[in-house]
Amino acid sequence: MSDLGTEDFESAAAAPIARSLRVPKTAELVANSIRRRIVQGELAEGDTLPPEGQLIEQFGISRPSLREAFRILEAERLITVKRGSRSGAVVSLPRVENVSRYASYYLQASGVKVSDIYAAREALEPPIVRQLAAAPDPDSLARLRAEAAVLAQFCVSDAERDYMVSSARFHSVLMEVGGNATLHFLTRVLEDVIAQYQKRYITTALDDSDRRRDREKGVKSIGRLIDLIEAGDADAAEKHWRLHLANTNTVWGSDKTLRDVLAG
Structure with a gap:
């Protein structure tokens, strides 16, 4: 040959x-x-x-x-x-909700733990908080305080699901006023996935007294964050928000996979 x-x-x-x-x-x-x-x-x-x-x-x-x-x-x-x-x-223009739905399917199929999803949020938000505190903007602060006020109303009224939706919106607005459109998009996807989990979790794992106490702590912590941003204390604002997110992960996080929780 x-x-x-x-x-x-x-x-x-x-x-x-x-x-x-x-x-x-x-x-x-x-x-x-x-x-x-x-x-x-x-x-x-x-x-x-x-x-x-x-x-x-x-x-x-x-x-x-x-x-x-x-x-x-x-x-x-x-x-x-x-x-x-x-x-x-x-x-119909592309919607974050459509991406979130597929992201949830992917995370479930991949066996990702719930705590891993919350940890991702810990990586995204504190740097934006530092950036906001480094150059406080009156319009951004006004938006954050308005969202915090809505959250506080739902805390008092014991409207748990409305509180969760409002809480997710606060995280979204926080990233939006940070000015990075890509990080804002990623946060919205994460929040939608987290909301799926939380809706299932509150019906199975927490009693009313636990939920009220956590809501009150959350509202107080968010108020503290906004005060630190307004004061221009970037170090303290970032540190405070890291602790807030870590505590949230302690309360809501789980070693269970998203698939196991949502399938239960």
Whole structure:
């Protein structure tokens, strides 16, 4: 058998790569085109796509291919199609809740412990607290105090679930006023996952007296945080919030996996 020449070798090496490449289906190309227009802001929330006939002509495709493209985008929750309606497909912008849902599935499937999720929040929030305290901003402080006031109302009224939602919102606003959009996004995903766990946890692990005491401590601690940020004491603010989050992990954290808790 003769040796492979350079050209023959290159062809042989490229063959497995060529076989591994898959030409996108027509429906996928159409979905890509519409998706790109959504994420680039050319299509806004609530916009209606042109009628099927117009899209078929525009893309030069068949009706089955267009409807398959719609199914792809529906699965991604980027459009909503009302069957039998002449209104067409309606655009939905990407939502954090959709990412959170998938993140929860991933964390459950990966056997991640609940305490690990809380520890992730400990890594994200204290540096933002330091940043806020280093340059206190009146508008940011006003937003934080407004959220803290809402949280305090739910603490007094014993509205546990409302308190949890408000608490999650405080963490979200804290990261939002910090100015880093990516960290704010990650925090919102974490908070949504944590909320799933907490809703299950409060029905099984804590009695009313425990919950009231923890709520009161939480409100007081948040008030202290805002005071430290306003005073411009970055070291104390960061240290205080690290301790707050560590204590939260002690109360809410668990060595159980998220999968075990949510499946229970």
